[in-house]
């Protein structure tokens with residue numbers, strides 16, 4: 627478990643200050659608002675707008691439905 631729930635609650639998207647959630651595969655953090663995906667390198671989330679990728683609409687709809 628590389629990223630703890632406590633850490634997730636502290637982290638926020640640097641672009642829009644919304645919360646981020648762990649991707650189902652644990653490889654990255656995704657902003658719930660702007661859909662930027664922040665990579666995790668060596669167990670450390672890279673919370674930089676320049677490093678983020680914007681996930682296409684509907685790319686992981688199933689995962690989101692599971693959360694809601």
Ligand SMILES: [Zn+2]
Nearest residue numbers: 639642657660
């Ligand atoms: Zn955001």
